[in-house]
Amino acid sequence: MNRVKVAVLGASGYSGAELAGIIFGHPYAELTFLGAESSAGQKFSDFYPSLKHIQPGVFESVNIEELKGRAQAVFLALPHTKSMEIAPALLEAGLKVIDLSGDFRLKNPAVYEKWYKTKHSAPELLEEAVYGMPEFNSEKIAQARLVANPGCYPTCVDLALWPLVSLGLVEKDTLVVDAKSGVSGAGRKLSATTQFMQVDSDFCAYKAGGVHQHIPEMEQVLSLAAGNEILLGFTPHLLPVKRGILATSTAKLLRVCETEDLIEQYKKIYSNACFVRITGPGELPSLKSVVYTPWCEIGLCVDKRCQRVVVVSCLDNLLKGAASQAVQNFNLMYGFKENSGLEGLSPAV
Amino acid sequence: MNRVKVAVLGASGYSGAELAGIIFGHPYAELTFLGAESSAGQKFSDFYPSLKHIQPGVFESVNIEELKGRAQAVFLALPHTKSMEIAPALLEAGLKVIDLSGDFRLKNPAVYEKWYKTKHSAPELLEEAVYGMPEFNSEKIAQARLVANPGCYPTCVDLALWPLVSLGLVEKDTLVVDAKSGVSGAGRKLSATTQFMQVDSDFCAYKAGGVHQHIPEMEQVLSLAAGNEILLGFTPHLLPVKRGILATSTAKLLRVCETEDLIEQYKKIYSNACFVRITGPGELPSLKSVVYTPWCEIGLCVDKRCQRVVVVSCLDNLLKGAASQAVQNFNLMYGFKENSGLEGLSPAV
Amino acid sequence: MNRVKVAVLGASGYSGAELAGIIFGHPYAELTFLGAESSAGQKFSDFYPSLKHIQPGVFESVNIEELKGRAQAVFLALPHTKSMEIAPALLEAGLKVIDLSGDFRLKNPAVYEKWYKTKHSAPELLEEAVYGMPEFNSEKIAQARLVANPGCYPTCVDLALWPLVSLGLVEKDTLVVDAKSGVSGAGRKLSATTQFMQVDSDFCAYKAGGVHQHIPEMEQVLSLAAGNEILLGFTPHLLPVKRGILATSTAKLLRVCETEDLIEQYKKIYSNACFVRITGPGELPSLKSVVYTPWCEIGLCVDKRCQRVVVVSCLDNLLKGAASQAVQNFNLMYGFKENSGLEGLSPAV
């Protein structure tokens, strides 16, 4: 079988670099192009010395004509707005596109414009774009030309809350999510707030008060699952760790529930999911269960005093929250086993 | 002026050691006794090498007769149950007692027994014991023989929520607190869960579902402030840092409020507080503002989409959450300036 | 091709667990047995939650008769003394053995007894045991029944210094090695010195003054390379990180050398090495280039003022310093490509 030729655009960023590493080792894919406009000509290994062995080893700037000859599938690990600028031409050129930015996740361009503070330049693709959550959307993904890979917070939160809202177990205006992310979530750009001296031994909330741009994406997924509009209270935080997101979500239960029963329902819903694990009663997941792996892990318990359910979910923001989920989508789009190229990732400690 | 002679019992633990360091440098106190039963005879500096210079330098086991001659005030940095065993005899001997354990914080012995899973052995002292929150209780503290120093989570959460509930601004059954603590909160005891290999780069929730023993303490304070019973949704987490607690608390607002107005009300309420700071609009506190300092810092914002208020509060669990708050209480009990002995603490980074 | 059936004894320790994870994903090996005496019956995933997906999932206690039917090759990730107790019977039973302990590395039982403070119980195997450094010993490894996998510090230091001493470039009594290891090097045993509160933000030397048990192993390798006896000044340190060793080695040069020339000689010597990389002039390796990967990276420079060469080498102590090097040896022993099962390991950050 011929390998699928793959380009990664935005390979100088963290998600792009993880993608490059995974694709380089993928049994059915061949990494043929590392795009990075502002770093074109520089060596990939100067940015990512642990990946000195991968090929190609030099960033190139993108030329669509040339890309046509060198790739069949293109991952866009670009900042938002950059993806919607280039995606139409890539599709036009007959390439399949998996976009890791926020550009094609929201169905309503007005919502995009409100939260991303910029006009959408390719609204005609929003309907076609398939939201790449393999757990709930695998058939559409398999047919897609353009997949919008979910955001890191939305993957973590939606996998945690989808069962609750789709089963109608919770009061819809009581959902409160407290989410914590490692520093890689802020991207590779130089910033005073991500200096070691600022972050080490520190912890803080940011974008509190309902202003994080991932909120409409989570609400879109959960509203669809619930069958009516869901509003989320969402507070993101910055953890002094490199990788990982852990979200603690709570909601008022509409009726008395037992922890064990909820766990069983979650296990049933995710019984076919490749990389979602539900922990047993009394166990709660922690970052170390998932960082450097493609897994999302979810634990639950009921607070009977308050009749609240607490759902703790976590994943590696660069993998299940970005690169490895994108590869799950790639595998589905090409009919490969969904976990192809993703099994080796899992250090013990 | 003669210095007050001070004993610290439980000086081998983190809070006790911080207390010893502060008292050693206190202008109006003299450290005369370091109690630690199981480590009696060992050198304090073998446990705390950064405090090699303090005197006395050796742990002793406690004998109340002897203590009578050597101390006027006693700090109990003991595990719960140990404090209530010894406090009656210390008071009997004419010593003033500041207890950092949970033993004298709850007014109702039945509530104590439910949450701490043990019978209270000195319930006759519960009424007399003064809850040592200097911001709201300074007059009673000044008269007290026995002060119950608040818990670390309760200090952080109660200072954050007291204004909201006492002003009647929030729906009382919508309070959700997501709290995160550094590892020193788990105490000095050897444990698999606090090994470096378990904690570093990790993050997790624990005691989720309404089972943490600090819950009734917070509810007691807030119910009193509200004038009716408050139940809290409370999920604690373990941060990969040595020191610090940050709590993110949210509640539904009963009416439309502006962030700026809430901040003004908080500032007014804490205008006389020695070590509480309210951040300005758009600013949120972070651990680095408070660790290694005696301060609690609080920031607020309103999420208008959900009509929720988000309050972020933080402090150093070993200082404002334990030792320095105990010294504020000590200062009040002896008529010293409330910040005596606490001003030097504050590194820049 | 049938997969080789593999048992890992000591799978509850960090190196054993990494081995289990690698063998589980190895294309030509089948993990059939996880040995752990004191944890027999417990779930592997309770110790290593990131490896919940591997099979078998339960620790067993070792019975050699049974092992004979279930394994062809056995990795011993046991503490020293335990390996030499069991290895003779395993070999007797026709199994191939790769030992990660210190028991079969030293050729002279008297030296073993001096440094490990215990009598060697299987000295008759010391001659047969092949020192498992694939870079210099691959042919003997390919024929071996019993391979002694090198220690973590020795791998890092010997790969750094072997070229210098074998080429006769340095004064032999001027070798000074300052080595720094992450906390996993101390093993999984509960200890006061490896608590988060002790290690985080800390750094210290330990076993200084020529007493670390890895010293004779390094001196044995380097003396052989030099053709006469080498004594090393060696000071190990504990880094506040989970994984990784970095060694800074210096020696007086016997004659004037250029950095560039030394680098060329190193590159030539390691041109066939699977997992050794030499950095270019002006570049020095860092832990992030190698942790979570099977690579050792080495950089050099000459201090002309002092006529000293400085060699900086690093690796992941659990991989190239233990588990992945053991798998290199396994691959050589069975005629597989030396990097089989090791290519997927390499996150970008």
Next chain:
Amino acid sequence: MNRVKVAVLGASGYSGAELAGIIFGHPYAELTFLGAESSAGQKFSDFYPSLKHIQPGVFESVNIEELKGRAQAVFLALPHTKSMEIAPALLEAGLKVIDLSGDFRLKNPAVYEKWYKTKHSAPELLEEAVYGMPEFNSEKIAQARLVANPGCYPTCVDLALWPLVSLGLVEKDTLVVDAKSGVSGAGRKLSATTQFMQVDSDFCAYKAGGVHQHIPEMEQVLSLAAGNEILLGFTPHLLPVKRGILATSTAKLLRVCETEDLIEQYKKIYSNACFVRITGPGELPSLKSVVYTPWCEIGLCVDKRCQRVVVVSCLDNLLKGAASQAVQNFNLMYGFKENSGLEGLSPAV
């Protein structure tokens, strides 16, 4: 007694900020001026939120005429070259100057120019400038108008090696120093190499091969102590911690020595030192003994196999390596007790 009015120039940097915090709490000093050219008009607390309570709270740009009226002593926490530009005018204006940069430490302007790659603009002050190492120079410091506060690495290394070389115990061309510093040593300037994602869980050497600008300073001190020229092998490293330097220094002993005897000699030499502690036999210092404190701690042992002595020394680079040492010098210059204003600093953990 009137307090001495003190200005801190370069108060936006880490050392300057620590100085500001210490001076604000100093019993005999009054902080009157926070200089920071490029940040003039900004709030000090926006840079250092833990020091929100200090006054003055706003950075100002420097005008010497104005400074004359507002300060008697000036600390220069400026980058090198900036100090030598302004120092002459400050002295001219009758102010006492304590300079924390490298500008006045080297006696020979040619050496300065070689290592700092720039011409010295005030060579006429080099003879007058007193090297501010209170342990060996207190009388001259007491008389000085201009004190050159030692560098962070030199303080740590010189205190460790001064006794050995001044007592003539070691071969002078065998001194090898392996030094490790926390990230604050790199200063506050935004840099790719000090981003959290680069530093966390990492460790590396830098400026290896005898090129660090602190080398001539160490050699100047040690050559003076030895009575002849000393050349040091010196390799600095970057630790993934905020604060602290630990140096491991070794040298060949000229004759057989016992660890205990050396320790006694060190203790004698430092018996009057305010903030130098020698650990006992078998103990080695670690960063946690000294960070956030004004102490330098030193431990020793002899490696009899190699006839080498190993000296481990450590300190907080922002305190004993910068700000608190500068305050020791200030205290000596004004006849205050040497530890004035420095006693409160010492958290337990």
